[in-house]
Amino acid sequence: MPRLLVVHHTPSPTLDTMLRCVLDGAGQAELAEVEVQHRPALGATVTDVLEADGYIVGTPANLGYMSGALKHFFDTIYYPCLTSTIGRPWGLYVHGNDDVDGAVTAARKIVTGLGWKAVSEPVLCTGEITSHDREACWELGAVVAASLLD
Ligand SMILES: Cc1cc2nc3c(=O)[nH]c(=O)nc-3n(C[C@H](O)[C@H](O)[C@H](O)COP(=O)(O)O)c2cc1C
Numbered sequence: 846m847p848r849l850l851v852v853h854h855t856p857s858p859t860l861d862t863m864l865r866c867v868l869d870g871a872g873q874a875e876l877a878e879v880e881v882q883h884r885p886a887l888g889a890t891v892t893d894v895l896e897a898d899g900y901i902v903g904t905p906a907n908l909g910y911m912s913g914a915l916k917h918f919f920d921t922i923y924y925p926c927l928t929s930t931i932g933r934p935w936g937l938y939v940h941g942n943d944d945v946d947g948a949v950t951a952a953r954k955i956v957t958g959l960g961w962k963a964v965s966e967p968v969l970c971t972g973e974i975t976s977h978d979r980e981a982c983w984e985l986g987a988v989v990a991a992s993l994l995d
Contacts, residue, residue, distance in 0.1 A: 847993035850897035851883040851986075854904050854914040859974055863938055866979045867901055870986030879990045886914040891925040899934040899993050900961065901985065906941030906948040919955045931960035936989040937967040938982055945969050964992040 849871055853864050864883070871881045884893055886904070894900070904915040937952055939945040949967055956963075965988040970978040 846878060846880050847898040848880040848882055848896065849899050849901065849990050849993060850889070850893055851881065851901045851903070852886055852889045852893075852915070852918055853883065853902065854886040854912040856905060856912075860903065860905055860940055862974060862979065863940060863968070863970065863982045864903055866982035867903065867938060867986035870983035870988075871901070871990040873987060876987065876990045876994070879993050881986075881990065886912065886918040889918050889922070891922050894922045894926050895929055897933075899964075899989055901936045901938070901989050902952065903938045904940075904948055904952070906939055906945040909944070909947035911939075911948040911951050915952070923955070923959065927959060933961050934964040934989055934992040935961040936963070936965045936985045938970070938985055939967060940970045940974070943971050945971065964989055 851867060855861050855864050868881060868883060902915060904911040935956055939948045965985050968981045968985050
């Protein structure tokens with residue numbers, strides 16, 4: 846059974862809503878053949894990453910970058926996973942008050958190094974999230990999960 850790992854930093858209700866929507870999309874009945882695992886960024890391990898087949902990462906924009914928690918996750922898994930996870934699908938969601946560019950650029954740069962393959966545009970939200978944002982998160986979860994069945 847293919848496994849999707851969602852690694853997230855969720856310090857607020859807004860990010861919790863985005864995470865729930867991602868998990869709902871990935872966990873929909875039509876994708877029951879995909880196992881969905883989720884881990885807070887500070888609790889995700891090298892083993893979690895190696896044993897998954899695809900990834901979604903979620904973070905707030907903090908000081909023009911991804912959260913320190915998500916950066917810690919990447920610092921932890923980067924070299925142990927460098928040669929073993931190449932080509933696996935991934936997706937990203939980011940929320941900020943007004944500017945998420947630095948967080949997106951940083952996450953993409955690291956993941957380019959890991960060789961993961963983007964299968965969806967990142968979901969980028971600012972300010973109060975809308976129904977459109979919630980749908981985009983749901984879609985992100987669905988698309989990355991579905992890619993594991995290809
Ligand atoms: C220390 C800190 C730094 C932040 N830096 C940024 C930033 O650079 N850009 C931005 O758009 N939002 C920034 N924010 C806002 C967070 O991204 C935002 O609080 C988070 O996405 C959760 O949104 P919410 O507070 O509306 O629930 C920052 C928040 C904190 C606490």
